[in-house]
Amino acid sequence: MSPDLIGYGAAMLTTAAFVPQALKSWSSRDLSGISLGMYSLFTLGVALWLIYGILLRSWPIILANLITLALASLVLSLKIRHLRKQ
Amino acid sequence: MSPDLIGYGAAMLTTAAFVPQALKSWSSRDLSGISLGMYSLFTLGVALWLIYGILLRSWPIILANLITLALASLVLSLKIRHLRKQ
Numbered sequence: 001m002s003p004d005l006i007g008y009g010a011a012m013l014t015t016a017a018f019v020p021q022a023l024k025s026w027s028s029r030d031l032s033g034i035s036l037g038m039y040s041l042f043t044l045g046v047a048l049w050l051i052y053g054i055l056l057r058s059w060p061i062i063l064a065n066l067i068t069l070a071l072a073s074l075v076l077s078l079k080i081r082h083l084r085k086q
Numbered sequence: 087m088s089p090d091l092i093g094y095g096a097a098m099l100t101t102a103a104f105v106p107q108a109l110k111s112w113s114s115r116d117l118s119g120i121s122l123g124m125y126s127l128f129t130l131g132v133a134l135w136l137i138y139g140i141l142l143r144s145w146p147i148i149l150a151n152l153i154t155l156a157l158a159s160l161v162l163s164l165k166i167r168h169l170r171k172q
Contacts, residue, residue: 003141006134013131020123033116037106045099048092055089 008060015064018071025075031082039076046072094146101150104157111161117168125162132158 025031046069053061111117132155139147 003138006141007138010131010134010138013127013134015131017124017126017128017131020127021121024121024124025119028119030119033111033114033119035107035110038103038110040103041099041106042103045096045101045103048096048099052089052093052096055092 011060011064015068018068018075022071022074025078029078029082031079034075034079036076036079036083039072039079043069043072043076097146097150101154104154104161108157108160111164115164115168117165120161120165122162122165122169125158125165129155129158129162 025034046065050062050065050069053059053065111120132151136148136151136155139145139151
């Protein structure tokens with residue numbers, strides 16, 4: 001196995017992982033166990049990864065982080081809406 | 087800002103993000119809103135990132151993913167325990 005292949009597999013899994021969480025949070029609106037701190041830090045971190053990818057003109061980094069940014073932002077906004085309703 | 091500095095900042099944020107989630111899941115045992123699919127795919131993905139870092143002998147990748155693997159595994163094991171209790 002080449003390192004590149006393992007790297008692409010890793011990137012696909014850690015990006016795809018946010019699909020079931022975003023779907024679950026969207027459909028169930030069960031956000032009480034979701035950490036606001038996690039999604040705040042994570043969304044900011046992924047935005048930095050996106051800037052890093054743009055500076056390096058690396059399409060794999062740009063695409064993976066653009067998708068993750070959209071999904072993590074959705075969970076974060078659902079969590080903020082959930083806190084405001086309390 | 088150099089790309090490297092932005093990359094290190096991004097890595098620190100996306101790693102540190104799992105600390106508040108692991109603490110919240112550990113102390114509240116409120117796992118119903120946590121997606122099993124997300125943490126299964128994510129933990130596997132982070133394990134691949136770790137192997138990628140070892141193959142590349144990159145200490146930043148190894149350390150960041152070792153910490154994230156521990157935290158994501160904790161949330162995943164709490165989620166599995168929560169499902170078994172139901």
